[in-house]
Amino acid sequence: MLLDPRGPRFAAALTAAVIVAVLVTGSGWLALVQAAVFAVTAIDPRRGPYGLVYRALVAPRLGRPAELEPAAPVRFAQVVGFAFTLVAAVGYLTGVTALGVVMAAFALVAAFLNAAFGLCLGCEAFLAFRRVTGRPLAARVPAP
Amino acid sequence: MEDVDRTAWTGLAVTVVALAAATAFGLWRRRRDGRLHAAPAPAPLPAVLTELGVQEGTPATLLQFSSAFCAPCRAVRRVCADVAETVDGVRHVEVDAESHLDAVRELGIWRTPTVLIVDRSGRVIQRASGVPAKGQVIAAVAPLLEPASR
Known part of the structure; x- marks a missing residue:
């Protein structure tokens, strides 16, 4: 699956705006809505709510994309975003506001870097994560 | 309130x-991002590099580490394949970092894409994380090619 790379960047800009609203209002429910958006987009990037807005309102005003990008990095980033915003929502809703604020701040940094610089923080961290946690594949043995 | x-x-x-x-x-x-710099302590690492597909005697190998969740890896592939095709003595080898985690640890790689420039004796001369410019890659491999043409 290939995507117009401007779609996910537009979605990241909307995400950043929503997370600013979460931080200012302290609304756990809004964080939960954003987590749901991440979840839907991770399952199918072309059916993500922000992606639909992009295709309906923004894409028709732009030319055809010069390049397409693979969907796997985008989906992985959505999963990371989902985890952070979900924990933020739980923090706000259970009264552990500090947890909510910290998680929302991380999510804002990631969304903003994606929107403004096209940098996918979750993707960058992926190899580092696997380096620390991953066992060599040779550790698997054939089943008897 | x-x-x-x-x-x-x-x-x-x-x-x-x-x-x-x-x-x-x-x-x-x-x-x-993408800036090539001299690798620290260019010690020969023949075993780990051979395992990744680097052939001893190739004047310059562009060893690219990629992963499934990596948008800029495609751009690096294009740059490296282009250099390998146009410059004699340069070979491009792309490996999936995730399936070579031991090598990734040994070579000190933390993110994809990372490109290592390996000389004919299996020493890592230069490295870059991100997308290097084509001109920079050509300039970096040039000194490795000279002895052969003389």
Whole structure:
């Protein structure tokens, strides 16, 4: 699956705006809505709510994309975003506001870097994560 | 009412700090990304490199580490394949970092894409994380090719 790379960047800009609203209002429910958006987009990037807005309102005003990008990095980033915003929502809703604020701040940094610089923080961290946690594949043995 | 105020001001302050930090990081990364630099201690690592598909005697190998969740890896592939095709003696080898985690640890690689430039004796001469410019790659491999043509 290939995507117009401007779609996910537009979605990241909307995400950043929503997370600013979460931080200012302290609304756990809004964080939960954003987590749901991440979840839907991770399952199918072309059916993500922000992606639909992009295709309906923004894409028709732009030319055809010069390049397409693979969907796997985008989906992985959505999963990371989902985890952070979900924990933020739980923090706000259970009264552990500090947890909510910290998680929302991380999510804002990631969304903003994606929107403004096209940098996918979750993707960058992926190899580092696997380096620390991953066992060599040779550790698997054939089943008897 | 006072609580709402405090939430809003804290949220606003956190927003400003987060955006400032992200901007600083983004600018720093943009300046550094893809720049080739001399590898520290170019010790020969024949065993680990051979396992990854580097052939001894090839004047210059562009060893690219990629992963499934890596948008810029495609651009690096294009640059490296292009250099390998146009410059004699240069070979491009792309490996999936995730299936070679031991080598990734040994070579000190933390993110994809990373490109290592390996000379004919299996020493890592230069490395870059991110997308290197084609001209920079050609300039970096040039000194490795000279002895052969003389």
